[in-house]
Amino acid sequence: MxxxxxxxxxxxxxxxxxxxxxxxxxxxxxxxxxxxxxxxxxxxxxxxxxxxxxxxxxxxxxxxxxxxxxxxxxxxxxxxxVGLVFQNYALFPNMTVRQHLEYVSDDTQWINRLLFIGKLETFTSHKPEYLSGGQQQRLAILRAMAIKPKLMLMDEPFSALDPKMKSELIPGxxxxxxxxxxxxxxxxxxxxxxxxxxxxxxxxxxx
Amino acid sequence: MDLTPIWLTLKLAAITMVILLIIGLPLAYWLSKGRSIAKIIIEAIITMPLVLPPSVLGFYLLMAFSPKQGIGEWLHKTFDIQLVFSFKGLVLASIIYSMPFMIGPIKSALQQLPLSLSQASYTLGKSERETFIKILLPNIRASVLTAAILTFAHTLGEFGVVLMIGGNIPGVTRVASIAVYDSVEIMDYHAANIYSLILFCITFAMVISVFVFNKYKAKSPLE
Structure with a gap:
């Protein structure tokens, strides 16, 4: 509570x-x-x-x-x-997709599961500037989830995702x-x- | 042809650059966070050597480090350190003289990073120190490199401060810029020409590299 x-x-x-x-x-x-x-x-x-x-x-x-x-x-x-997803994503320009998650967690299985849910498995070595808006937004969500938060705060977290991607991401x-x-x-x-x-x-x- | 002044200059510039990197990174970080009267005053003092005649700065340091009075006397009696007319004194004077070139670019680069970068790192449970080393510093790499090169180049070009506090002792305080002046004084234009050309080439290469690094610097996707 x-x-x-x-x-x-x-x-x-x-x-x-x-x-x-x-x-x-x-x-x-x-x-x-x-x-x-x-x-x-x-x-x-x-x-x-x-x-x-x-x-x-x-x-x-x-x-x-x-x-x-x-x-x-x-x-x-x-x-x-708390798992905070910033409206402007606040991704780290110096880190690849995988490094973003490794910065937070050293559990490889957990990281792979998050990458799968966010459909970013094929972009693990990309830095944010080479990701689309929707991919950046998903990475911001995954990074916040990586700490296994008890409380998740999300600021307009799905605004850049198309309806299909959103309906696949949300159940995960x-x-x-x-x-x-x-x-x-x-x-x-x-x-x-x-x-x-x-x-x-x-x-x-x-x- | 005595090349000692050139080696001495390069040694002085390298030591100054390394010490300023160690002092400058935390100091620039501290100055980049928020504003207070203390920060404004300290930043003004750091910036003073940019506008003050080098001879004035040199004169004050000469007075301060004179073994006959004040701090200089205390250093001399307690630690047997004499800063006036010594290489150690040159290093200290160079640190003060070149400090704005190290602090300025790093501080403004840190201020240009979005605040949400460090905030995101804090909410992920990372300390201020870890955030600075792993998030902020890698994203201002180009500016740190620029600051280091400018500091090195600026130390090569010192004249007034060095002359005041170091004098012209061969092998100890006689750096290249002084050797040029000294050679002209004794009408040895050949030596002056060689010292000048070497200094010109080194500084030209350094300024070129600053432009190259800045062109390829990593940009934040948020910009």
Missing amino acids: ISIDIEKKLKAYRGEQILKISAQFDKSSITKIYGPSGAGKSTFLRIIAGLVEPEHGKISVDDMVWLDTLSKISLSPQKRK LKSIWDELGTTVLIVSHNPQELVGLTATEMEINPI
Whole structure:
């Protein structure tokens, strides 16, 4: 069970807005997060990952406190170790597809399984600049999965994939999440994005 | 024809470059992260040798390292180190003089990398140190190489600082740029010509290599 109660000021085009979210996510659940552009969806994921600090708030994961601004507790991103898929992928230009996964895990079998699910087996020695947009996006997802995360945060993770590729990828990801008991939060604009996944929905609207 | 000044210059430039790489990488990384008053002041001090007349810098170092007062006296009495008119002093002066050429390119290359690269590495459980060595550094390789070459070349071209703090001691502090000046003083134009030509060729090759490395540098797919 993940329990989140945070408040963060956002600097927006129209002036200052406040992102105020109070939510709970069950273990192994999948939640789709939607809301208008600039509402703070990405910031919300970054706060959970420990990359952005909110002014006030508390985050606890399975009775472990990750953040409590009152008692000045804030675990580093390294200790939270969430599987974060960045909207811009944030791939490492110096590493090949396989090296991206080896940077995170030394389990060859696990790496090969991920490459198979992401259909990147034939591109293992390619660097990101030689991959298509869809391949880069799949690599970003696989890299985040490689740490076997208990919590997966995905920012528009399927936007560059065609419907066929998406419908082949999602069942593979889902089976791993089920095995690991991973809780998944997916930020998405597109209502069709999560075809094949049963997800609860959550809307983010800044005040 | 005495080629000692050329070897001495190359030795000085190589030692300066290696020491500056060791100091410069962590320092440039620290400066590239965020801004504070302390960082602005330290960066300004590092940049000063770019605009200060070398003789001024040399004069201050001469005063500071004089064995008769202050730091120089302390170093002399405690460790028996004399920096003025010695090769060690030349190395120290060169480090200060060439530091902006090492720090500048590395710092700006680090700042141009997308912040999400290091953030992605942190969420994967990697420490700041490992992220710097395995992610940031390989992606600014071309800039580090450029900075190292520029530092080397700039040390070859030192004159004012070296003359002030090192003087003109053959085999110890008499580097090539001083040997040129000295040869002209004693009307030995042949020697001046040879020293100058060697310096010209070395620095020309180095500047060419900077352009070549920058042309082929790896680009981030995010740019």
